[in-house]
Structures are given as structure tokens and as C-alpha cells.
Amino acid sequence: MTPPTTLPEGETKRVMIESMFDSIAPTYDRLNRVISLGLDRGWRRKTIAALELDPAAHVIDLACGTGDLCEDLARAGFRAFGFDISAGMLAARHTIAPLVRADVLVLPLADGSVAGVTCGFALRNFTDLSVFFAECARVLRPDGRFAMLDAAEPEQPLMRMGHHVWFRRVVPWLGGRLSGAPAAYRYLPASTAYLPPPAELIQLATRAGFRRVERRTFMGGAVQLITGTRS
Numbered sequence: 001m002t003p004p005t006t007l008p009e010g011e012t013k014r015v016m017i018e019s020m021f022d023s024i025a026p027t028y029d030r031l032n033r034v035i036s037l038g039l040d041r042g043w044r045r046k047t048i049a050a051l052e053l054d055p056a057a058h059v060i061d062l063a064c065g066t067g068d069l070c071e072d073l074a075r076a077g078f079r080a081f082g083f084d085i086s087a088g089m090l091a092a093r094h095t096i097a098p099l100v101r102a103d104v105l106v107l108p109l110a111d112g113s114v115a116g117v118t119c120g121f122a123l124r125n126f127t128d129l130s131v132f133f134a135e136c137a138r139v140l141r142p143d144g145r146f147a148m149l150d151a152a153e154p155e156q157p158l159m160r161m162g163h164h165v166w167f168r169r170v171v172p173w174l175g176g177r178l179s180g181a182p183a184a185y186r187y188l189p190a191s192t193a194y195l196p197p198p199a200e201l202i203q204l205a206t207r208a209g210f211r212r213v214e215r216r217t218f219m220g221g222a223v224q225l226i227t228g229t230r231s
């Protein structure tokens, strides 16, 4: 399905997201390395470290895609499982960690059953962030931790300008050429409009039952990491 020019909501958005990721799955990993200038590995390492959990803990990666974070979690010794809605992304997997096809807004897991939750570059794809944080709070045990990466807008004007050119001009052009799905890579920068401002994002997590909710940024503010502890 071709992503529309206006941003969809609700069930229309869910169906569009699933179909869009199915279509870009075969080239997703290669393009990810290009778009992040190869820095994504370091961000994932920091995400895993920010969990502050003992190795061997059960950690789930939500909207795991092809399994980058799951693979890093498994290599670090965690018992990692991934969940994603796109059969195409799961078919392009490159991890030994078990991956399950599921909507992360309705996880097939018992209450308090995991110690950690990670999520990479997917918050803006969900149809309801309060439901998402509530579901994370439900499946995490007390004192469990979450660490979530996503795109962000740099605050410093020069960085903001450079980021604008890269993310809103070069990435859609490059993504379109390398994936053969230009609409998907036009949608990618446009979809950041779904992300609430930092204070609101922190408030959403706090309201869902998390404490110590903190935000830090990388790459001059172009990437954010949100962490929190289950109360």
C-alpha cells in the first residue's frame, strides 16, 4: 500500500504501517545503516546499557523489525524476544532470538512477566502511545526498565538546518532510489509529526506507571533515548 500524503490515524494507520514495512523489508537493514550513517549500532549499545539490568534477564523488544536490537540483546546475554506486526520484516530477520508476530498494543504476555522492554524507532508508528505505555507497564515487573529510541528534532539552529537537509531531502531521495518505494521514504520524515514533544512523551510514560523517566539525545539532538522504571 502506498502511504498517503496526509498522515492517517487509527485502523487506517495500522493497516498502512504493516503493509508499508512488508514492502520495504528486503532493503530495510541496508538503508538503515545509510540513513543513520552507521551510528545506529552505538545507539543500540547505549539503549541496552540504559536498561541497567542483570544479563540473563527477560527482555522484550517491541516493534523489533528484522531483529537488530534483539540480536544485540541476545549477544549481551539477555533472554531476548521480539514482537512485530509486519510479517515481511520478520521474514527478513537476522537474529537467533525468537520473534513473534503480534500487535504490541495487545501483547500476548502475562502481567509482570518481563524485566525489560526496548523499542527502536517505532513510537511514531503506533496508533496510540498511551495504550502502548500502558501495555509496557502491564507486562513489566515492578522495578523493570524500559529504554526506547526514536528520531527527534535538534534544538540548536545549525544542527536543525543540517538535519533538515539530510532527513527531509537526502533520505527520501536516497531511500526512494535504493528501496524502490519512494512513498515510504517520504513518509519516514513526515511521520515524526506523530511524536509528542519531549515533556509530553515523559508525561505519557509517567502517567502509565513509570518513575525516573528520563530523556537524553544523540547526534546533536537528532535521536532521543527515553528510559524509565516500573513503579
Ligand SMILES: C[S@@+](CC[C@H](N)C(=O)[O-])C[C@H]1O[C@@H](n2cnc3c(N)ncnc32)[C@H](O)[C@@H]1O
Binding pocket: 017, 018, 021, 032, 062, 063, 064, 065, 066, 067, 068, 069, 083, 084, 085, 086, 089, 102, 103, 104, 105, 119, 120, 121, 122, 125, 126, 127
Ligand atoms: C522503523 S521500524 C523499526 C524496526 C526496529 N525496531 C529497528 O530499530 O530497526 C518500525 C517497526 O514497527 C513495527 N510496528 C509498527 N506498529 C506496530 C505495532 N502496532 N505492533 C507491532 N509492530 C509494529 C513495524 O512493522 C516496523 O517493523
